[in-house]
Amino acid sequence: VQLQASGGGLVQAGGSLTLSCLVSGTTMDYYAIGWFRQAPGKEREAVSCISTNDGSTYYADSVKGRFTISNDNMKNTMYMQMTGLSPEDTAVYYCMSDQSQWQMARSLCTALANRDGNVWGPGTLVTVSS
Numbered sequence: 001v002q003l004q005a006s007g008g009g010l011v012q013a014g015g016s017l018t019l020s021c022l023v024s025g026t027t028m029d030y031y032a033i034g035w036f037r038q039a040p041g042k043e044r045e046a047v048s049c050i051s052t053n054d055g056s057t058y059y060a061d062s063v064k065g066r067f068t069i070s071n072d073n074m075k076n077t078m079y080m081q082m083t084g085l086s087p088e089d090t091a092v093y094y095c096m097s098d099q100s101q102w103q104m105a106r107s108l109c110t111a112l113a114n115r116d117g118n119v120w121g122p123g124t125l126v127t128v129s130s
Helices: 106-114
Strands: 002-006 009-012 017-024 031-038 045-051 057-059 067-072 077-082 091-099 124-129
Touching: 002 091, 017 031, 017 091, 017 124, 031 067, 031 077, 031 106, 045 067, 045 077, 045 106, 057 067, 057 106, 091 106
Parallel strands: 009 124
Antiparallel strands: 002 017, 017 077, 031 045, 031 091, 045 057, 067 077, 091 124
16 A cells, blocks of 8 residues: 655645545555654654544544545545644644554554554645744
């Protein structure tokens, strides 16, 4: 399975961006898939995840109400619409997936981030200026 994140860029505080994650090598049925970010000098953190079988979602408290995750199984693509961006959202954003039939929850999203054997792609850089 290969994942390619895109859509990052430079935006002013309060602005919006939509990230995309194209999944290849498999269909998206029964997957846990999510967005993770790493700011300079900080550890990678879970931002938002979705279960493709039932659409259940998880959002970190820091993005709840501002970010919206979605997936299009027909296009094998996951999206994250980000609004109300702040400089604290500046980071490299990565996507990751794993087979799962479970309803999405914080524990599942966190486990996805910390799974042994994860191969992280280059991600997409989001820079929010003040």
